[in-house]
Amino acid sequence: MDTTQLFADLRARGIEIDDDSRRLSEYSFDASNYRIRPKAVVFPHTVEEVRSTLRAAQSYKIPVTTRGGGTSMAGNAVGHGLILDLSRRFTEVADIDIDDRSVWVGSGVVLGELRSVVERGTQGALTFAPDPSSLSRATIGGSIGNDACGNHSVAYGRMTQHVQEIEAITIDGAYLRLSPGGITAIDPKDTQSVARAEQLTAELRDLVQANLAALRVELQTIPRQVSGFHLGHLLPEEGFDVAAALAGSEGTIAVVTRALVKLVPRPPATALLCLGYASTIDSARDVMEILASKPTAIEGLDRSIVEIMRHRRGAESVDGLPRGEAFLMVEFSAETVESGREQCMRLLEAVTAQGRVTDAAVVTDSEARAKLWRVREDGAGLSSRRIDGKQTWPGWEDSAVAPERLADYLSELLPLVDKYQYSAFMYGHFGAGCIHMRLDYDLRSRQGRNDFEAFTREAAELVVAHGGSLSGEHGDGRARSELLSVMYSPEMIELFAAFKYAWDPENLLNPGIIVDPDAFTASLALAGTPKPGPTLGEVSVITETATMGLSIQSRTRLPLASPYVGNAHACIGVGRCRATSGGFMCPSYRATKDEKDSTRGRARVLQELTRANKNSLDGWSSPEVRDALDLCLSCKACSSDCPTGVDIAEAKSELIDEHYRGRIRPFTHYSIGWLPRWLPLIGHFSGIANAGARIGLLRRIADWLGVSARRRLPAFQSSRDIRRRLDEASFDSTGEILIFADSFTKAFRPDAIAAAARVLGDTGRTVGCTADACCGLTWISTGQREGARRRLARLIRKFDDGTNRDIVVLEPSCAAAIRDEGPKMVGGEAADRVAARVRSFSVAVDEAIQRGWRPSTTAPSAAVLQTHCHEHAVFGSGAQKRVLDAWGVPLVFESSSCCGVAGNFGFESEHFEMSMQVAEHSIVPALRQAPEGALVLTDGFSCTMQVSQIDPDLSGQHLALALDPARALAETPMEADE
Structure with a gap:
């Protein structure tokens, strides 16, 4: 894959492209189990630069992966060719149409920032509903790609239900508007785009007409059927909604630049009912009873999440929970707090009659409610590392079934977890039948990877046997695309391929995902890497000896063999360091909005030291490491705000210590340092x-x-x-x-x-x-x-x-x-x-x-x-x-x-x-x-x-x-x- 001429062509057009080694390290990972080193990262300023980049990539047959916040847990934000990062500049939010309850928004806008803009602009009357746990860093484009939803999906549905129109660019540079009813060119004078819109509209209509039965039988069968393409929205009875069909396509169809999204009324008041149970399965059996009361959220979590929250955030962080081994958090929206409380009390009476609830708490105070929601939201992030320090991983973190089958599914899934001797942190959107769990796979050793593969295949068979979906909101990506043939008929798999190749005939947009998938065991980031050990450099060992009745301490410096720096290996790409509000992390990223200045970006560069078998002395000497750590303020906020506790300040201190030992240091080390x-x-x-x-x-x-x-x-x-x-x-x-x-x-x-x-x-x-x-x-x-x-x-x-x-x-x-x-x-x-x-x-x-x-x-x-x-x-x-x-x-x-x-x-x-x-x-x-x-x-x-x-x-x-x-x-x- 010779990219020299491609890069020269793009730079000649004034397009910002970065193939620096440090940059490639930062973009080799997302929040999944996968690592793929790209050829370069492109930061376009305008739509025309995106069009030029895609045309050039097609000309040189170079794959393109579009990336927003890089928080994918399925591996759909990493790729071998160009990474197209739209998060830095495609951040415009247009004027809000209050009457139509909609707004045009750039694909790089962060969901939480959009919500804040909307609520400020409408004096709190309207809001943007999708609220995944990555709300503070996930972008509109990425959320459309994954068909994200969040805690309140039982009331508001998935991203599919909130996208009204999409502006997107195909691999050949056609600039199109996707809407209910068809596809049109943004500019009617753009003959290429007009012709491409007409061609695509005709091909998709023919595709749907020839496959009506399969589309109606196999798709849209449960609330969280996110796996595969959402072709059911192209059916005549769905209004041939091409925008909705693009949601969940994971960047394999076209590059989203802007979208018209729906806004919803912001609830005047909310109340929370927290229910305690003896087991997660018991809690799942009450879901249908709870759904009948029409809450806005039903979230589940087990005791493992509570314990990790207690361990990392303190006992007071979970003291509002009722007694139990598993919990459901049920929220009601209402006109007044009192009416919300009444809805909670009526539901509590109804579920108590079922005999499974062990304890309960009704919470209407806003601070107390926020505190309980943090158990669900922060605990989920903290579950990436067990109390004993062992890391957990995604891979089977997003399966979904119909809510009425959730308890039965869990009653077989949990024994399967035990069969492979994994421990699980489990939580999820129980009202929608979606289960998130992180498991302590061993992805470093060959046997561990064999077990991972066997477990995943068995789990896929199990969820399909329960009429479920491999993915409920995270997408298939590299983690599940290979398994789509377990879930869908050969006819549907061929239909997915036909849809993909109508848009991208040369398979250049995010290849290896959904259609012609890579093996889910390929490109695993941990494969063959050593286990984390003590920190780099040397450790001082204090020994005591008795001489003439006196106890004398001496210190011996022993070299360490571990190639890890600090605990940078703990980064799993959650990306909370890219949040622009909430917490103190990461101040330099908030100033520059550059991945290199995020805790994640720095950790990824340090993780690459491990692969290069460099020691810390070599690492600090390398320009990419010094550039990555130069703007770290050593504020230590990452040590507490990062869900995995990555402490870049400590890593930086260790690297500098190793590098300058026995050397003349900068003046500031002697002046300010002393x-x-x-x-x-x-x-x-x-x-x-x-x-x-x-x-x-x-x-x-x-x-x-x-x-x-x-x-x-x-x-x-x-x-x-x-x-x-x-x-x-x-x-x-x-x-x-x-x-x-x-x-x-x-x-x-x-x-x-x-x-x-x-x-x-x-x-x-x-x-x-x-x-x-x-x-x-x-x-x-x-x-x-x-x-x-x-x-x-x-x-x-x-x-x-x-x-x-x-x-x-x-x-x-x-x-x-x-x-x-x-x-x-x-x-x-x-x-x-x-x-x-x-x-x-x-x-x-x-x-x-x-x-x-x-x-x-x-x-x-x-x-x-x-x-x-x-x-x-x-x-x-x-x-x-x-x-x-x-x-x-x-x-x-x-x-x-x-x-x-x-x-x-x-x-x-x-x-x-x-x-x-x-x-x-x-x-x-x-x-x-x-x-x-x-x-x-x-x-x-x-x-x-x-x-x-x-x-x-x-x-x-x-x-x-x-x-x-x-x-x-x-x-x-x-x-x-x-």
């Missing part, structure tokens, strides 16, 4: 240091060395001022709480230390303080892991004092380092004990509030909240918000992503621009929306610096200073005078 080492010295010469920071020549020199001249630098506090601030409060060395005054708080805002002591003392507990330690955070972020390990080890020895008192760390990133990195980098029971005692300041205050304490200071009328990304990753982002709620702050403008500084990243010359782009995503809008005089809460010092960079007149404040009881005392006389 900053806690320099701070005591600078404190003695703070006046000189602060004056030097204002000298242009020195700033330009520093900029050349790597510290941005455009970044506002903090004012260093003098050693005398630091001591004076610490002396303002008296500390009890045996206090019930120990405050750790970290290097940054001491050097830049020591007033927060005394304030924190007063706040914690006001909660009724005695307070101690220590400042003589360092967590090594800046060494970690600059990849100086041995230096970090030594500092963490010293800190742990100091803090492991035999008590259980809380250790409150004022800088949240330092708190996160001790809690998260201590056990990983130092290890041992002492590290675990210390980690368990560590609290960020906001967490400590939140716990005091839960015990009944309330702040004595006057609450501000509004606040802007920027949670530090490390605090979000390790402690969660809810503590500060709960404190503000308890304090009585009526308006909170929350920044829901990284501020953009993230430690050393935002201070580096090469990253200043990206730092400010990241700020524009969240903290800048929050500051703009807030009224003048609002409290700007920035516990993280880097966040404080970013606020001052955005607006020099604004000052971010630590929560300790905002709650300081001394401020309340200062306010009292003023109030009396008034």
Whole structure:
């Protein structure tokens, strides 16, 4: 497949095409079990560029795979030739037609973003209904390709029911409109497209007329019959709806550029009934009774999903569930909350009479409902990794039967799972008879793949025996297309082929899927790869020897053979890092919208290191790896927001550590990376240091060395001022709480230390303080892991004092380092004990509030909240918000992503621009929306610096200073005078 001339032709036309090795690594995977390395990725700007690309590909006989969010679990977004990525630029949403309840939308628009636009544009009157779990990153084009639906399909159906017209381009460049009734050219003067539209219309009508019986008997037999082409929509009684027939074609027919989609009324109110059962099969037997009450959703999940949610998100994340081993979540839409509650109560009475329900909960509070829905939605994503760390995989994750046969199907499917000794995480759209399950296949070994093949063939026979479909919404892709002959007659298989070749006679659009399928055991990504082991590089082993009565610790560095970097292997392509709202991940992707800057893109590049048998030293030297990781802010949000817990910050730190060991490092590694080492010295010469920071020549020199001249630098506090601030409060060395005054708080805002002591003392507990330690955070972020390990080890020895008192760390990133990195980098029971005692300041205050304490200071009328990304990753982002709620702050403008500084990243010359782009995503809008005089809460010092960079007149404040009881005392006389 010689592509040299093709690429030259496309570039000559100004079409953006990328065949860089790093780019190909990013697009070799989707969210499935498959890996296929493409020849290049094309990012078209216009419809004409898509037409030119397709014509050129046809001319050179190069396959084309269209891709949106790349979240396919069936392998229909990877291919051998060109990848056509429409997610970056085909993102226009036209004006909403409120009367017709419809809107034209580009194929690259993300479903969740479309929903937000529609709800804002109609003042909440209308919405877009399809809501798959990938709502935050799946695109319109991809969702049409898979015929996606989601939780509310019992009320709203599949994407098929929401697509009214489609604008698409065939492999030969014809630009067509597909509608109920036929196919027309977009431009009536475009003779090629006019002729192609007429030809296709005639061929499809003839095809349907010659096969009426098969189409009526074999297709559209159950609600979720997604497998194969949806040719039933071409029947005369269906109005020859070519747009609906294209849904579910998985990019094998034409390239969708735009679609007219239907909008639906947004329910005024909803209520949720959650039912507990002794088994999943019991829950399935109640589905038909529940369907009769006409709910908008019936979602099922088993206890395995609940347990993984409890393990990864904490016990409070699932405390709203009733008792049971399996659960159904039934939602009703209504005019009022009360009428929704009544519908729930009537249904509860009816299903309780059946004798299978073990417990139930009726939930109408919006926050409580959202919390329960997160169990279903987040738990499904988290199920990609078992509690013991073993990964689970798709492959048989999307089968469907008629709802009335669901229980019987499960009663045979679950024993089949047991037969192959798999463990299953199961959930699904029970109201539509669709089952999602992830299984812990062994896809690395030959025997494991043989078992995978045997199980899948048996499962296919089983679902067909129950009148079901291989796929209920994810499509056939590479995972199931080979098995369509089990589900359909030879006549229907031939009919599918005739439909495909009418559109794409040379089989260039997404070949290997649906028609002339590849084997579902081909191109498996894990085939032959080693199992993940310890991280790359070397591990330090601590040994103790007794000499002259003294216990002496020594450290030995042992090489590791594993080719894996960090836990990048855990990425399975879910793509939540491509979401543009919700959670903190991934700030650089939100700024660039480039796959290379997503957690997934970075992980895929690192996974390719494994295949190339490169070690970490080679990896960091390679341009593709450095380019992939360059814009990683090391914010660690991926470690918590990614369903599989991929921690790119850790991988980056390890790679840099390996690469620079024994070498001269960049200046910033010694300046910013060693900053806690320099701070005591600078404190003695703070006046000189602060004056030097204002000298242009020195700033330009520093900029050349790597510290941005455009970044506002903090004012260093003098050693005398630091001591004076610490002396303002008296500390009890045996206090019930120990405050750790970290290097940054001491050097830049020591007033927060005394304030924190007063706040914690006001909660009724005695307070101690220590400042003589360092967590090594800046060494970690600059990849100086041995230096970090030594500092963490010293800190742990100091803090492991035999008590259980809380250790409150004022800088949240330092708190996160001790809690998260201590056990990983130092290890041992002492590290675990210390980690368990560590609290960020906001967490400590939140716990005091839960015990009944309330702040004595006057609450501000509004606040802007920027949670530090490390605090979000390790402690969660809810503590500060709960404190503000308890304090009585009526308006909170929350920044829901990284501020953009993230430690050393935002201070580096090469990253200043990206730092400010990241700020524009969240903290800048929050500051703009807030009224003048609002409290700007920035516990993280880097966040404080970013606020001052955005607006020099604004000052971010630590929560300790905002709650300081001394401020309340200062306010009292003023109030009396008034």
